[in-house]
Amino acid sequence: MSSNLQRQLDILRGAYQLERFPSLSIRLDRLRRVKAMLSENESAWCEALSEDFGYRSVDQSSFADITTSIKSVNHALKNLKFWMKAERRTPDLSLRMSGAKTYVEAFPKGVVGIVSPWNFPINLALSPLVSVLAAGNRAFIKPSEATPATSALLETLIAKYFSDSEVSVACGDVDVAQAFVKLPFDHIIYTGGEVVARHIMRDAAENLVPLTLELGGKSPVIVSASADLKLTAKRIAFGKYFNAGQICIAPDYLLIAPERLDSFLSELKAAVETADSAQGSADSVSVVNERHRQRLNNLVLDGEKQGGRILTFSGVNQSAYQLTVVIDPSDDASINCAEIFGPVLLIRTIGNLDEQIAYINQSSHPLVIYYFGRSEDEFRRVACETSSGGLVKNDVIFQYANDDLPFGGIGGSGMGKYRGEYGFKEFSNNRAVYKSGFIDVSGFVTPPYSDVFRMVNKLMRKI
Known part of the structure; x- marks a missing residue:
């Protein structure tokens, strides 16, 4: 079981290594396929949800799982080119005078594991997926075993709309879930209860995997x-x-x-x-x-x-x-x-x-x-x-x-935020970039130190 999961992770990571920074057009294409997967199979989604819940209104499923997920896709499609732009930062005055430039650019983290719950099994698997794909990552989803019909359909449709080097799904029981969170992902997002979250944190610590935890609690x-x-x-x-x-x-x-x-x-x-x-x-x-x-x-x-x-x-x-x-x-x-x-x-x-x-x-x-x-x-x-x-x-x-609001908790209700631009940043490596200018600043701070150096050193504390 764990070897099969590792094998699929290796496929996703190998693809990431070959394409570490997907272009805007590639990311938009992946997001549009998520939207098509939702809209073209709405009846099948709603039937699976009703089967899993014993009964669930088609209209509620359509709104709460399908529409909300499509809204997340639409928001990302509209804003992704702006999210991907490098954000200019202001260099220190002395460095600015040398012509240096600084900015922050969002790069993909790699392969993100998504552990989704049963209460909204489509939205809480695919809304994180939207953020993960928008940020340029590959995704591996472990849906809940408490909604087996919906999870099976998710696995089938993901395989239809995506290659296994882009997005994959691992269905299964608690043993599969436990093996899944022990994999050396580049990030894991888990939606569920606090007790399970503690186990996930311990397992993720072995590989120093960063986490996003949405844990609910008593509101x-x-x-x-x-x-x-x-x-x-x-x-x-x-x-x-x-x-x-x-x-x-x-x-x-x-x-x-x-x-x-x-x-x-x-x-x-x-x-x-x-x-x-x-x-x-x-x-x-x-x-x-x-x-x-x-x-x-x-x-x-x-x-x-x-x-x-x-x-x-x-x-x-x-x-x-x-x-x-x-x-x-x-x-x-x-x-x-x-x-x-x-x-x-x-x-x-x-x-x-x-x-x-x-x-x-x-x-x-x-x-x-x-x-x-x-x-x-x-x-x-x-x-x-x-x-x-x-x-x-x-x-x-x-x-x-509201897709433009961050979603997530603090302390016992979780850590990290996702959805919209906050999700894009959560699943990105927000990388600091510094480009030196036309003046060699290092020579100024190399011994022996002059009176000019000492004067500028004091002046910098007042700027």
Whole structure:
């Protein structure tokens, strides 16, 4: 198994050695093939996704996996020639006077390994691929074994649209994944959980492989005293309804003043019933498999055992979606520290902004913090007094729809950023280039040192 993976890596690396700096036209061609692979096979993609999830709306799959990925391609196609331009830098004054020039130019790193998850198995494999190819690299993808139909289709279509010296796919179980991340890549991007990320970091350290880790975590929602509860509830319901809450940037827990809790719950119930009744079973998404469903059940049962109040909201389509709310369990409840990743919402009745910020800061930095309220001063306080990969005011999830924003976490929610120009730079060797001028500066700093040297040395400290 590992020898087969190494053999394929050798093919990709050999091709990179022969073409270390692909031209703009070659990169654009590869990006257009990604787009064609998505658009020409949309029905097959959606069928595979629905098979893997037990049921998944064709319209949601079309939007969340196909359209979002095509948008990433379009953004790169439009901007790549600008990203590839060398960035001028200003030499030190003494060097500038000698005619020296400096700039930074982005060169490919080589072969990038992409380890993608199951929740959006197309987008979270191909959106990184767009950045990797735009930067001029070769790519090797290990998709999730939890979505076998989609992963198999990805392997088939990549082989159809790309040579094995450009992009390759390795399907397989956990053993394949473990062997994959031990390969001597030039960079690895992993999207998934913190526990697996720690193993990947240890394995990557053996070969000093740089990493991009997108780890999710527990993204909080601050409900300010000035928040519109109807709007807040509607958008929280969306965040937990869309893809059944199986999104790394889904709202995980909510902080609200005790006196506003009942009003919020009333609005949340109405929002869930409206969304469920309007969308119905034809546009629903299931929890991906029984193992994850049981994991969610265990979080709720433990929360109840630890003193939490449990509420379940649902409308017409009860079998496909039920939002379960766990209110104020004790600090020992596992739901307080585990990423929920499903249609369950933890609520903590903490209404003071100082206490809300302190509560957020006692845990690992989240992937995103959501603030609902009208106060710019409060929003600025949240920005300055917390750390997270992203920060959103009065909405959830749609920050990901912006290809010109960096995506990634900090600390426990990950490292590195990708998408758009940030992805191009993440998977590039941003190389410092210095060209000497027409005056020999080295002679000036070679002993014996003169009074002029000493004068200029002091002067340089003041420039």
